[in-house]
Amino acid sequence: MKITNLGFPRIGSQRELKFALEQYWRGEISQEALVAVGNTLKARHWQWQAEAGVELIPVGDFAYYDHVLDLTATLNAIPKRHRAVDDLGNIKPIDLDTLFTAARGKGHSAQQVCAAKMTKFFNTNYHYQVAELHEGQTFSIAYEQIFDDVTQAQQLGHTPKPVLLGPVTFLHLSTAVGDFDKLSLLTPLLTVYQQILQRFAEQGVTWVQLDEPVLAAELSPQWQQAITQSYTNLADNKPAELNILLASYYGSIAHHHSLVSQLPVQGLHLDLVSDSSQLDLFSNSLTAEQVLSAGVINGRNVWAADIDLIAQQLKPLADKLADRLWLAPSCSLLHTPVSLDSETQLSASLYEQLAFAKQKLTELQDLKGLLTSNDHSTKQQIINRCQTRRSNKAANADKHVATRLTKLTPDSFQRQSCFEQRISAQHQKLNLPLLPTTTIGSFPQTAAIRGLRKRWRTGDLSSQEYQRQLEQVTKDTIERQLKIGLDVLVHGEAERNDMVEYFAQDLNGVGFTDFGWVQSYGSRCVKPPLIFGDVSREKPMTVEWACYAQSLTEKPVKGMLTGPVTILHWSFAREDIPREQIANQIALAIRDEVADLEQAGISIIQIDEPAFREGLPIKQSQWQHYFDWAVAAFKLSASVVQDNTQIHTHMCYSEFNDSITAIAAMDADVITIETSRSQMTLLDTFEYFQYPNDIGPGVYDIHSPNIPSVDDIVTLMTRAAEKIPVKQLWINPDCGLKTRTWDEVEPALKNVVEAAKVLRRQY
Ligand SMILES: CN1c2c(nc(N)[nH]c2=O)NC[C@@H]1CNc1ccc(C(=O)N[C@@H](CCC(=O)N[C@@H](CCC(=O)N[C@@H](CCC(=O)O)C(=O)O)C(=O)O)C(=O)O)cc1
Numbered sequence: 001m002k003i004t005n006l007g008f009p010r011i012g013s014q015r016e017l018k019f020a021l022e023q024y025w026r027g028e029i030s031q032e033a034l035v036a037v038g039n040t041l042k043a044r045h046w047q048w049q050a051e052a053g054v055e056l057i058p059v060g061d062f063a064y065y066d067h068v069l070d071l072t073a074t075l076n077a078i079p080k081r082h083r084a085v086d087d088l089g090n091i092k093p094i095d096l097d098t099l100f101t102a103a104r105g106k107g108h109s110a111q112q113v114c115a116a117k118m119t120k121f122f123n124t125n126y127h128y129q130v131a132e133l134h135e136g137q138t139f140s141i142a143y144e145q146i147f148d149d150v151t152q153a154q155q156l157g158h159t160p161k162p163v164l165l166g167p168v169t170f171l172h173l174s175t176a177v178g179d180f181d182k183l184s185l186l187t188p189l190l191t192v193y194q195q196i197l198q199r200f201a202e203q204g205v206t207w208v209q210l211d212e213p214v215l216a217a218e219l220s221p222q223w224q225q226a227i228t229q230s231y232t233n234l235a236d237n238k239p240a241e242l243n244i245l246l247a248s249y250y251g252s253i254a255h256h257h258s259l260v261s262q263l264p265v266q267g268l269h270l271d272l273v274s275d276s277s278q279l280d281l282f283s284n285s286l287t288a289e290q291v292l293s294a295g296v297i298n299g300r301n302v303w304a305a306d307i308d309l310i311a312q313q314l315k316p317l318a319d320k321l322a323d324r325l326w327l328a329p330s331c332s333l334l335h336t337p338v339s340l341d342s343e344t345q346l347s348a349s350l351y352e353q354l355a356f357a358k359q360k361l362t363e364l365q366d367l368k369g370l371l372t373s374n375d376h377s378t379k380q381q382i383i384n385r386c387q388t389r390r391s392n393k394a395a396n397a398d399k400h401v402a403t404r405l406t407k408l409t410p411d412s413f414q415r416q417s418c419f420e421q422r423i424s425a426q427h428q429k430l431n432l433p434l435l436p437t438t439t440i441g442s443f444p445q446t447a448a449i450r451g452l453r454k455r456w457r458t459g460d461l462s463s464q465e466y467q468r469q470l471e472q473v474t475k476d477t478i479e480r481q482l483k484i485g486l487d488v489l490v491h492g493e494a495e496r497n498d499m500v501e502y503f504a505q506d507l508n509g510v511g512f513t514d515f516g517w518v519q520s521y522g523s524r525c526v527k528p529p530l531i532f533g534d535v536s537r538e539k540p541m542t543v544e545w546a547c548y549a550q551s552l553t554e555k556p557v558k559g560m561l562t563g564p565v566t567i568l569h570w571s572f573a574r575e576d577i578p579r580e581q582i583a584n585q586i587a588l589a590i591r592d593e594v595a596d597l598e599q600a601g602i603s604i605i606q607i608d609e610p611a612f613r614e615g616l617p618i619k620q621s622q623w624q625h626y627f628d629w630a631v632a633a634f635k636l637s638a639s640v641v642q643d644n645t646q647i648h649t650h651m652c653y654s655e656f657n658d659s660i661t662a663i664a665a666m667d668a669d670v671i672t673i674e675t676s677r678s679q680m681t682l683l684d685t686f687e688y689f690q691y692p693n694d695i696g697p698g699v700y701d702i703h704s705p706n707i708p709s710v711d712d713i714v715t716l717m718t719r720a721a722e723k724i725p726v727k728q729l730w731i732n733p734d735c736g737l738k739t740r741t742w743d744e745v746e747p748a749l750k751n752v753v754e755a756a757k758v759l760r761r762q763y
């Protein structure tokens with residue numbers, strides 16, 4: 001019986017890769033130094049996995065920016081605009097800088113090169129770079145990193161199992177530039193996959209893992225046919241000594257049983273955490289040689305597994321399949337923090353309930369011990385540990401939370417009046433111009449601000465001094481906005497480490513870590529809170545900052561909150577009660593904050609829900625249930641206010657065609673969305689739906705250092721005004737500005753304000 005792993009977090013337990021990347025981008029270290037950090041991390045992670053008994057080490061899971069982008073490079077599908085040219089005008093080979101250009105864009109104004117689109121990887125908080133594919137395009141091997149990594153792992157004495165997204169998922173996640181069917185590219189794509197498999201075989205690889213998470217979705221007959229075509233083609237053309245492990249994850253593939261069980265692959269990985277019934281279904285249809293990789297340890301959460309119970313469940317199959325049963329996490333461990341080793345501040349009772357990536361490998365090792373070892377005393381120790389942990393699981397029930405939830409009535413989820421009445425009351429109170437300008441909330445989180453927080457955390461700075469300095473930053477942020485001429489201001493979120501973690505720190509039933517970092521995109525990481533008990537608000541969380549900022553100006557300053565659905569999705573949540581119940585608990589905590597902000601005289605309150613779309617189940621048949629509870633939780637948080645208090649929400653990285661009815665049902669007075677990279681085509685859905693409330697379509701991409709010109713913004717807003725009545729429109733960037741510098745933000749926002757003036761004259 002083998003222990004296998006699907007992928008390991010790449011960022012490093014102390015975020016070494018993040019710091020090296022950012023130093024490299026700032027020109028402070030050489031590419032060699034960056035690569036040295038990458039090599040050290042790879043070697044360390046391979047070694048940890050080997051020590052935990054992982055026999056086939058995943059390779060290709062490491063990426064300097066994004067593994068999907070690496071695959072796009074391997075396949076020679078990086079757009080021309082991101083490729084460097086030599087003095088003679090010839091396109092240079094793809095290197096790390098090419099990838100960084102693709103991911104981050106380059107240049108300013110007229111010379112600017114737009115980054116590739118970035119979007120959520122399935123229903124995770126990981127973002128990938130979307131490949132742009134053209135009709136009739138060809139593919140070839142053009143980037144060597146995965147082959148180099150195989151060699152590197154071998155030189156260190158490991159047996160690598162290269163991991164690649166499978167051809168169907170790659171196509172599915174790509175975007176078709178122009179009007180053509182992406183599946184027309186499958187045949188040329190398969191030719192390159194064949195060449196890649198050939199290269200692996202020449203390197204002495206015996207197993208390759210092809211990830212097809214798209215199988216968790218309900219696929220049309222054409223996409224199902226693409227799966228059959230791909231794996232038949234690869235089976236027919238692969239070197240005999242190379243075995244293919246087809247990996248599914250992020251959901252059950254039971255609905256594709258007849259499709260998948262026919263595929264001529266040598267191994268199949270199942271996410272049994274999402275649906276354990278797949279075990280019987282697929283094990284009964286395995287051929288006599290096929291391997292089953294059982295994804296039994298949750299790769300999407302941080303709670304220690306009940307491996308004694310898992311062992312009981314697997315035992316009959318372990319006896320039947322013997323060495324054809326592999327033990328694995330449900331999916332790549334990319335979504336979990338690296339290791340508990342660095343956590344020194346967690347309570348002992350919470351600590352013992354946890355397992356991060358490194359500890360999950362140990363769980364697999366213990367599970368294998370339970371299934372195969374004859375050492376009864378060690379086995380008993382493992383079982384005892386599990387039982388003690390279960391009985392120690394603190395009863396975190398808070399009866400006040402339960403009572404409040406039972407007292408909710410339909411009115412708790414509904415504003416007092418319809419939108420028309422509300423917006424007219426708000427116009428009267430706020431008196432804003434046509435096309436009001438605003439921002440999404442955060443302003444640059446400078447090294448100075450982060451440094452202050454670090455000194456405060458380590459005790460080098462008193463709370464009083466920390467507060468005083470942040471007040472200065474907030475004052476400066478308000479003054480800059482006034483100077484720029486924005487209509488609706490924000491306080492800038494300088495006091496927040498993160499839009500979710502900041503709130504979690506003041507919520508009962510929620511814990512947080514020191515180093516539980518998870519990669520969000522590129523060098524950017526988040527530290528998801530741990531929801532372990534019933535959630536309620538300990539004390540007001542934002543009121544002081546909102547009031548302080550509002551005291552500095554006559555212009556409205558938006559109160560800024562994160563919504564219940566987003567707090568839930570971007571946390572590691574308990575698994576003993578339904579998610580919708582947790583969402584309502586958080587909604588009540590936010591509702592209390594909304595009420596306090598209104599009471600304190602804040603007339604616009606923004607409740608961000610950027611994870612609303614991401615929470616959508618992969619299977620369409622489960623969407624309606626999700627929409628019902630997610631919309632209800634948002635409305636519960638927002639509906640406490642009077643008609644003339646304006647509720648905004650914000651969503652980024654979203655497509656709206658499958659969620660527009662739910663978005664409209666949320667009934668926010670204003671929604672700001674990311675639209676600039678789509679050139680406003682995302683608004684088509686709002687137009688078609690005749691979305692009734694106000695909308696602020698993002699006019700520039702905040703992930704890129706590029707500064708939009710007045711003309712760029714006017715063009716985009718003119719396009720927006722062709723789709724949405726101008727009286728409903730606001731002007732704002734795509735998302736918060738925390739990752740940008742003031743040098744980028746100030747000229748960009750000046751252009752936003754200037755463009756608004758041009759547009760107001762026009763309309
Ligand atoms: C809007 N987005 C968010 C998502 N998920 C969230 N949970 N939060 C989000 O905001 N998902 C979708 C998108 C993803 N986008 C981003 C954008 C930016 C970041 C980001 O900038 N992350 C920061 C970490 C933020 C944080 O928690 N900072 C802490 C700790 C700061 C720190 O590292 N300090 C260093 C010292 C640094 C110094 O001296 O300069 C230290 O302690 O050693 C804080 O501010 O206190 C990042 O750096 O990656 C994430 C997602």
Ligand SMILES: N[C@@H](CCS)C(=O)O
Nearest residue numbers: 440441442608610736
């Ligand atoms: N208010 C947050 C939203 C990010 S999605 C910000 O501005 O950073």
Ligand SMILES: [Zn+2]
Nearest residue numbers: 610652735736
């Ligand atoms: Zn956003």
